[in-house]
Amino acid sequence: MALRQEIGEIRAMIARHKRWDMAFALLGLLALMVGVLTFAALFTQMAIEGAARLSWDFFTSFPSRRAAQAGILSAWIGSVMVMIVTAATAVPLGVGAGIYLEEYAPKNWVTDLIEINVTNLAGVPSIIYGLLALGLFVYQFGFGQSVLSAGLTLGLLILPVVIVATREAIRSIPGVIREGAMALGATRWQTTADHIVPYSLPGILTGVIIGMSRAIGETAPVITIGALTFIAFLPPSPVQAEPPFLNFEWLLSGFTVMPIQMFNWTSRPDAAFHANAAAAGLVLVVMTLSMNALAIYIRYRLRKNIKW
Amino acid sequence: MSNLTGTAILDPVTAHVVSDRLARRRSRHVKERVIEALLLLAALVSVFTTVAIVYVLVSESVEFFRHVPLTDFLFDTQWTPLFADAHFGIMVLLSGTLLSSFVALAVAVPLGTIIAIYLSEFAPFSVREIAKPFLELLGGIPTIVYGYFALLFVTPLLQKLMPELPGFNILSAGLVMGIMIIPYVASVSEDAMRAVPMALREGSYAMGATRFQTAIRVVTPAAFSGIAAAYILGISRAVGETMILAVAAGMQPNLTWNPLEPAATITSFIVQVALGDLPHGSLGYQTIFAAGLTLCLLTLFFNILGHLLRKRFRQVY
Numbered sequence: 001m002a003l004r005q006e007i008g009e010i011r012a013m014i015a016r017h018k019r020w021d022m023a024f025a026l027l028g029l030l031a032l033m034v035g036v037l038t039f040a041a042l043f044t045q046m047a048i049e050g051a052a053r054l055s056w057d058f059f060t061s062f063p064s065r066r067a068a069q070a071g072i073l074s075a076w077i078g079s080v081m082v083m084i085v086t087a088a089t090a091v092p093l094g095v096g097a098g099i100y101l102e103e104y105a106p107k108n109w110v111t112d113l114i115e116i117n118v119t120n121l122a123g124v125p126s127i128i129y130g131l132l133a134l135g136l137f138v139y140q141f142g143f144g145q146s147v148l149s150a151g152l153t154l155g156l157l158i159l160p161v162v163i164v165a166t167r168e169a170i171r172s173i174p175g176v177i178r179e180g181a182m183a184l185g186a187t188r189w190q191t192t193a194d195h196i197v198p199y200s201l202p203g204i205l206t207g208v209i210i211g212m213s214r215a216i217g218e219t220a221p222v223i224t225i226g227a228l229t230f231i232a233f234l235p236p237s238p239v240q241a242e243p244p245f246l247n248f249e250w251l252l253s254g255f256t257v258m259p260i261q262m263f264n265w266t267s268r269p270d271a272a273f274h275a276n277a278a279a280a281g282l283v284l285v286v287m288t289l290s291m292n293a294l295a296i297y298i299r300y301r302l303r304k305n306i307k308w
Numbered sequence: 309m310s311n312l313t314g315t316a317i318l319d320p321v322t323a324h325v326v327s328d329r330l331a332r333r334r335s336r337h338v339k340e341r342v343i344e345a346l347l348l349l350a351a352l353v354s355v356f357t358t359v360a361i362v363y364v365l366v367s368e369s370v371e372f373f374r375h376v377p378l379t380d381f382l383f384d385t386q387w388t389p390l391f392a393d394a395h396f397g398i399m400v401l402l403s404g405t406l407l408s409s410f411v412a413l414a415v416a417v418p419l420g421t422i423i424a425i426y427l428s429e430f431a432p433f434s435v436r437e438i439a440k441p442f443l444e445l446l447g448g449i450p451t452i453v454y455g456y457f458a459l460l461f462v463t464p465l466l467q468k469l470m471p472e473l474p475g476f477n478i479l480s481a482g483l484v485m486g487i488m489i490i491p492y493v494a495s496v497s498e499d500a501m502r503a504v505p506m507a508l509r510e511g512s513y514a515m516g517a518t519r520f521q522t523a524i525r526v527v528t529p530a531a532f533s534g535i536a537a538a539y540i541l542g543i544s545r546a547v548g549e550t551m552i553l554a555v556a557a558g559m560q561p562n563l564t565w566n567p568l569e570p571a572a573t574i575t576s577f578i579v580q581v582a583l584g585d586l587p588h589g590s591l592g593y594q595t596i597f598a599a600g601l602t603l604c605l606l607t608l609f610f611n612i613l614g615h616l617l618r619k620r621f622r623q624v625y
Contacts, residue, residue, distance in 0.1 A: 017518045021430075024520045028426020031419045032439055035446055038487050042449075042457045049460075096350030104344055105351070117354040123541070125548020125607060127575050128361060130582070131600040135364035139588050156357050163354070187336065189343045210448070217450025220550035220575065224582045224596075259452040259551075266456045266555055274460055281453045292448040296441045 043285070050278030058279060063231070063261065067272035072280055074231045075261035078147070079216060081235060081250055082257055085151020086215050090158050091208055095197075097159070098166025098204075103192050122160035129157045130224025138225055145226035147235060148251040153221050158211035165207020169200035202302045206295045213291035217284060219259035231256050258284050365604060368597030375591055381598070387561035387572070389595045390581075396595070398602055400563045404571035405606070408482045408553055409546035411567050415486025416542050420493025421535065427494070428501035429523040440495070447491035455555030458484035463556065476558025476570035485552050493542045500534020501527050533621040540614030544607045550575035574603045 061071025097114070105111040133153035143149045173196060181191040197204075235253035258280060265277035373381070376396045384397030423443075427436050462480040467473045504527050512522040528535070558570030559580045572580070578596045586592045 017521065020520045021518050024523070025426065025430045028422055028430055031422040031426065034419060035423075035443065035487065035490055039442075039446055039449075041461060042453070045457065045461045046453075093350045093353050096347045097354065100344075100347035100351040104347055114351050114354060117358050120611075121354055121357060123544050123607065123611060124361065125544070125550070125575070125603060127548065127550045127578055128365075128600055128604060131578070131597060132357070132361045132364050134582075135368060135597070136360055156353075159354065159357070187340050189340050213448055217448075217452065219450070219452045220554075220579060223579050226582060259450055262452050262456065263551065263555065266452070266459060277456055277460075281456050284450055285453055288448050288450055289445055292445050296444065 046278045046282045046285070048278075049275050050280075050282045053275050053279035054282065062233075063264075067270065067276055070265075070273075070276055072258065072261055072283065074234060075256050075258045075280070076283075077234055078227075078231075078255040079257045081147045081255065082150045082154065082222075083212060083216060085148060085251070086154040086158065087208070087212060089152055089155025090162050090211060090215075093155070094159050094162025094208075094211075095166050095204055098163045098170060099192060099197070101163070102167050102170040103188065103196060118160050118163050122164070126157055126218055127220040127224060129153050130221030132156075133221060133225050144252060145254060146252045147255045149225050150222050150227060150255065150257070153225060154215040154218060157218065157221060158215050161211035161214065162204075162207050165210070166200070166204050169203025169207070170196055172203065173199050202298050206299045206302075209291050209295040209298075213288045213295070216257075216291075217259055217288050219263055222257055222260060223263070227254075227256055227260050258287075361604075365597055365601040368594050369601045372591070372594035372598040375594075376598075385563055387563075387577075390584075390592050394591075396598075397563075398574075398599070400561045401572055401574045401577055401599065402602070402606075403563050403565065404478065404553075404557070404561075404573040405547055405575070405603075407565060407567060407571065408478050408485065408549075408557060408573055409543060411479060411482025412485035412489055412546040412549075413539075413542060415483055416489035416493050416546075417539060419486075420490045420538070420542065421497060423490065423494040424497035424501060424535075424538075425523050425528065428498045429519060429527060443491040443494055447488070447495075449488075451488065451549065451551040452555070454484050454488050455481075455552040458552055458556035470568070473568055474558075474570055476556065476560075477568055478557050478571050479567040481552050481556040482567060484556070485546055485549050488549070488552070489542045489545050492545055493538045496538035496541055497531070497535045500531040500538065503534065504530045533618040536617040536621060537614055540610055540617070543610045547606055547610070548575065548603065550579060554579045574599045574606075 057069075058071045059076065060073055061069060062073050063075075064070040097118075101111065101114065105114075130153065133149055137143045137149040137152055138145060143152075177195050177199065178191055181195050182188075186194070231254060235250040235255055237250070262277050262280040262284060265273040265280065268274075381396050381398050383399070384395050385399060386395035386397050387400035388395045423439075427439055431439065458480045459476075462484055463473070463475060463477065466477075466480055467475075473479070508526055508530055509522055512526045517526070553573050554576040557573065557576065559572045559576050560570055561577070562569055562571040564571055577599055581592060581596045
């Protein structure tokens with residue numbers, strides 16, 4: 001009798017504990033749902049507000065005092081130009097630094113110093129990069145409030161992302177590949193350039209894309225440099241009909257970028273501009289999300305296909 | 309081998325030249341050296357960046373403190389740097405920064421931790437495969453978009469619940485900021501939990517513990533140093549976040565601990581000044597560098613705290 005009662009008690013206890021399991025699993029799903037719902041609300045809100053403004057004209061018009069005629073022409077072209085400079089800065093420096101740290105670096109204090117710096121820089125708030133650029137690029141180097149200053153700043157900002165991605169990609173290549181190449185008489189650089197870099201390219205690309213998607217949405221450092229919020233002109237074209245065909249004046253031109261245009265429209269009291277902000281936000285979100293999705297896809301393919 | 313430098317290789321038996329291409333070439337050696345130096349230079353850019361950040365912030369701040377005594381900066385309760393009657397009490401901006409970060413963390417820490425525990429210990433494989441990339445996407449949304457969302461969606465929503473809520477307030481900015489930080493907290497904590505060796509869980513299950521008991525009493529304590537690191541990362545994100553606050557929290561300096569009021573933070577003050585046209589070298593221009601230095605010291609403080617926490621709770625398996 002007493003035994004049966006005890007068994008009953010134990011069963012009840014187990015059932016109670018299992019209920020806790022269920023409850024927590026539900027709580028976990030709920031917490032995830034908060035994220036999902038926020039994202040859904042954010043996207044729908046912008047779609048409802050901004051979809052009507054999304055037309056060809058929106059992409060080919062300058063900003064205007066009249067909300068209905070305003071567009072993002074100068075903003076998206078500015079963004080593209082800044083991104084070119086950013087990529088030209090971050091890719092060679094980041095990949096180079098990653099290669100150095102993985103393939104060349106001896107174990108000494110210089111290497112330690114570099115590693116500590118890369119980790120720390122990843123945690124520096126982005127607006128601090130803006131102040132750095134304001135003091136250094138804009139005034140000290142005299143680049144002014146230009147595409148060049150903005151591109152260099154964002155390049156430095158995403159440098160840690162590219163370095164970390166490069167290092168991880170290189171680290172996943174087994175040592176046999178290096179030994180094989182060196183056994184055939186390849187130098188360190190030949191091994192790196194002909195084997196290590198090509199094999200780690202998908203991983204590096206993932207990092208570069210994620211970094212660029214972060215740079216394209218970054219607002220604070222670009223505002224700090226002093227990007228204009230209202231410009232109705234385009235920087236001079238980088239390509240021209242007469243020789244030498246390439247023109248670098250655009251580097252020193254004033255500019256605005258997508259997130260700043262959106263900030264400008266959002267902070268106006270007139271609700272008509274909020275529709276423009278929503279439309280610009282929609283473009284921005286679709287752009288960053290598709291870049292991120294591409295990166296995630298490449299990584300997924302990579303994990304599936306390569307078996308060393 | 310050094311005697312072969314610059315000469316062709318001879319067959320040891322016939323003494324004929326085998327191949328010029330096997331000869332050791334000086335140019336090859338030089339090229340290797342140059343490339344290594346270039347790569348080192350690329351790696352050193354991170355060091356230069358840090359040095360440049362410190363140099364710019366400190367040199368402009370030194371100029372600033374030449375005009376404003378440090379005691380005023382620390383203890384004044386007004387922040388009106390651009391007015392004729394200028395006051396420089398950083399306390400005012402600090403209150404906004406800390407208050408908004410507190411609101412954000414009140415959202416991100418519990419939700420992020422729950423999501424991490426769920427994904428690491430409870431979720432079936434398929435849920436995790438979908439949820440992890442999704443969280444990553446959520447973290448990739450530009451902060452200006454979150455700012456728009458806070459100002460034009462969350463604030464009106466909150467105003468329906470609290471009709472007297474002003475259009476700019478710390479609460480809605482903080483809430484949205486918290487949601488923005490969830491992915492960082494969740495993914496770093498989850499990594500820490502997954503690094504806990506399976507044997508610990510198996511031991512716990514063998515003793516008859518349920519999933520929940522194992523997760524809370526075995527895995528979470530074992531991963532605590534990593535989870536603490538995730539929280540610290542969340543704090544630094546919150547303290548350094550700019551655009552959500554600049555858009556949705558208003559930019560009026562306000563010494564308050566009430567999240568229902570508008571307030572400026574260190575970061576939104578810098579944006580506000582940068583939007584205007586301050587001449588290079590003026591006191592107002594130097595103010596943003598002093599504010600930036602404060603922000604850096606604040607993040608540094610939290611990072612050191614995180615380092616100490618990690619050391620204190622680190623488990624070695």
